[in-house]
Structure formats: C-alpha cells, structure tokens
Amino acid sequence: MLHVLAEQGAGELEAGLKTIGAGIVYGGAAIGPGIGIGIVVGNAITAMARQPEASGPVRTTMFLGIAFTEALALFGFVLAFLLKG
Amino acid sequence: MTFGLEFPAVSQLVQWKVIWGSDWYGVTRVTIQIILSVVIILAFFLIAGSKRKLVPTGAQNVAESAVDFVQEGIILQSMGEEGLSWTPFMLTLFSFILVLNFWEVLPGFQMPVTAHIAIPAELAILIWVLFNAVGIKSQGFFGYLKGMAFPPGVPWPLYILVTPIEIVSTLFVRPLSLAVRLFANMLAGHLLLASFAVLSAGMFTAEAVFLKPFGVLPFGLLIALMGFEVLVSFLQAFIFTILAAVYIGLAMHPEH
Numbered sequence: 637m638l639h640v641l642a643e644q645g646a647g648e649l650e651a652g653l654k655t656i657g658a659g660i661v662y663g664g665a666a667i668g669p670g671i672g673i674g675i676v677v678g679n680a681i682t683a684m685a686r687q688p689e690a691s692g693p694v695r696t697t698m699f700l701g702i703a704f705t706e707a708l709a710l711f712g713f714v715l716a717f718l719l720k721g
Numbered sequence: 722m723t724f725g726l727e728f729p730a731v732s733q734l735v736q737w738k739v740i741w742g743s744d745w746y747g748v749t750r751v752t753i754q755i756i757l758s759v760v761i762i763l764a765f766f767l768i769a770g771s772k773r774k775l776v777p778t779g780a781q782n783v784a785e786s787a788v789d790f791v792q793e794g795i796i797l798q799s800m801g802e803e804g805l806s807w808t809p810f811m812l813t814l815f816s817f818i819l820v821l822n823f824w825e826v827l828p829g830f831q832m833p834v835t836a837h838i839a840i841p842a843e844l845a846i847l848i849w850v851l852f853n854a855v856g857i858k859s860q861g862f863f864g865y866l867k868g869m870a871f872p873p874g875v876p877w878p879l880y881i882l883v884t885p886i887e888i889v890s891t892l893f894v895r896p897l898s899l900a901v902r903l904f905a906n907m908l909a910g911h912l913l914l915a916s917f918a919v920l921s922a923g924m925f926t927a928e929a930v931f932l933k934p935f936g937v938l939p940f941g942l943l944i945a946l947m948g949f950e951v952l953v954s955f956l957q958a959f960i961f962t963i964l965a966a967v968y969i970g971l972a973m974h975p976e977h
Binding site for chain 2: 693696699700703704707710711713714717
C-alpha cells in the first residue's frame with residue numbers, strides 16, 4: 637500500500653479523493669429531492685384525478701413545489717463541480 | 722483499438738474564445754447571443770404590435786397568446802388582480818429567459834446562455850432588489866422587516882427559532898436558489914447533450930467496425946433529449962417568472 641502511494645505523482649491522490657467526494661455529494665444530495673418530487677407529483681396526480689376541473693391550479697402549484705424541492709439537488713450538483721474545481 | 726472516450730472538461734464546454742477585449746472583460750459568442758436575443762424579442766413584439774387587427778394573425782397571434790399565458794398562467798395564479806400592472810415586466814422576463822434558454826437546442830449555437838452563472842445571478846439580484854423595494858413601499862421599512870422576521874400566528878417562544886430562519890430564507894436563500902435553479906438546470910442539460918454527442922461521435926468514428934452501427938442508439942437518445950430540453954427550457958423560464966411573481970406578490974400582501 638505504502639509503496640503504491642509513493643509511486644503516485646504529487647496531487648494525484650488528492651484529485652482522486654476530490655472526484656470521489658464530488659460523486660458522493662451529488663449522490664447524497666439527489667436522494668431527498670428524488671423522494672420529495674415523487675411525493676409532490678404523486679399527490680398532484682391524486683388531486684387531479686379527484687377533481688379534474690381543478691387541474692390548472694394544481695399543475696401550477698405542482699411545478700412550484702417541484703422547483704422548491706429540486707433546488708436542494710441542484711445545490712448538490714453545483715457543489716460537486718465546485719469540489720472538483 | 723481503444724474503447725476509451727475522452728470526455729471534454731466542463732470548463733471546456735462553457736468557455737468560448739474571446740473575440741474582442743481582454744480575458745476579464747471581453748466579447749465572446751455568448752455576449753453576441755445575448756445581444757441577438759434582445760434584438761429578436763424586440764423585433765418580434767414590434768412586428769406583432771405594428772399592424773394590430775381585431776382578428777389576430779401570424780405574429781400577433783403568438784404575441785397575444787404569450788401575453789395571455791403570462792397574465793393567466795403566472796400573474797393571476799400568484800399575485801391576484803392588482804398584479805396585472807406587472808404584466809410588461811413579467812412578459813419581458815419570461816420571453817428573455819425563454820430565448821436565452823432556447824439557444825441550447827438551436828443547431829449551430831448549442832449553448833444555453835443561462836448556463837453561465839452571471840446571467841441568472843444578475844436576474845436574481847434584480848428580483849431581490851424589486852421584491853424588497855415593493856415590500857418597503859407597500860408596508861414601510863419597519864413594517865416590512867417586522868412582517869418578514871415575525872410572521873403572525875406563531876407562539877412567541879418559537880420566534881427564537883423562526884426569526885433567524887425567516888430572515889435567512891427571505892434575504893439569502895431566495896435569490897441564491899432562484900439563480901442556482903436556472904443555472905444548474907441549463908448547465909445540466911447542456912452537459913447531458915454534450916455527453917451524448919461525444920458518445921455518438923466516439924462510436925461512429927470508433928476503430929472497431931462492429932461498434933459503429935451501435936452509434937445509432939446514443940444518437941437517437943440525443944435527439945429525444947433535445948425534445949426534452951425544449952420542455953426544460955420552457956419550464957425553467959416559467960418557474961423563474963412565477964417565483965419572481967410569487968415573491969413580489971408576497972411583498973405586496975403580507976401574511977395575516
């Protein structure tokens with residue numbers, strides 16, 4: 637293990653760890669919003685099926701809810717790029 | 722025989738050669754795209770409004786349905802009747818972001834201008850200044866601060882927790898998420914299209930002959946994703962505008 641580390645060029649290990657970290661950041665950030673968007677859209681579909689005449693406002697609110705939920709995943713996406721730098 | 726693909730770095734996909742000026746303050750293709758967008762929008766609405774007829778045709782038809790969409794789909798849903806005076810601003814914002822996003826799928830350009838953080842950030846700062854100004858104008862400076870920091874209907878011990886959260890979320894998270902949402906969505910779409918383009922190009926030009934026919938698969942997916950990105954461009958312009966309308970509407974009527 638030690639001599640493998642010694643053979644690497646300077647900064648290679650750091651770059652590799654950064655890449656792994658960026659992957660973990662984006663993967664972790666996508667879990668919650670994924671579940672959240674599922675809940676938002678599922679409930680919106682239930683509402684539209686129960687009251688088709690209200691589907692206009694429901695759709696607008698659904699997109700708003702998706703936008704707020706999705707923001708967290710997008711922060712993770714941007715943070716992953718910042719980490720990889 | 723190589724199977725490896727060289728994916729270009731992210732910075733390579735969004736940076737363009739400086740045509741005129743220095744590295745810090747210069748004209749690139751993206752600058753030209755912004756100027757073109759302004760010209761296109763201006764020309765479109767001028768042409769649509771120049772020969773107004775009772776029964777609209779052509780450009781006037783499109784312009785009228787755009788105004789209708791902004792009024793009924795965005796303003797009435799979020800600001801109510803008195804927000805209708807904001808129609809020109811909201812229509813400008815919506816069409817500007819829409820055209821900037823549509824560069825992503827336009828053959829020959831293939832670069833969403835909003836994938837540069839500068840443009841969404843600048844628009845978000847504009848919205849931030851606007852909704853704060855509207856709140857101060859309609860409720861007074863201290864009234865606005867009080868309504869923001871101490872939302873009514875909360876038992877007083879909870880204010881220890883609620884007040885910092887409300888201040889941070891209104892003054893910092895709102896503009897940040899507004900800018901990052903538009904930027905990250907368009908950048909992600911751009912990277913997605915670029916990856917599939919690189920993949921299909923790599924397969925079509927592969928040294929191994931048996932790989933070449935399979936290049937059709939990523940290429941077909943690339944075309945399908947183009948259609949999806951048209952939807953995303955529209956949706957992101959819509960979401961940015963409706964969130965701006967919601968923030969300005971909230972500043973106009975405090976919660977009570």
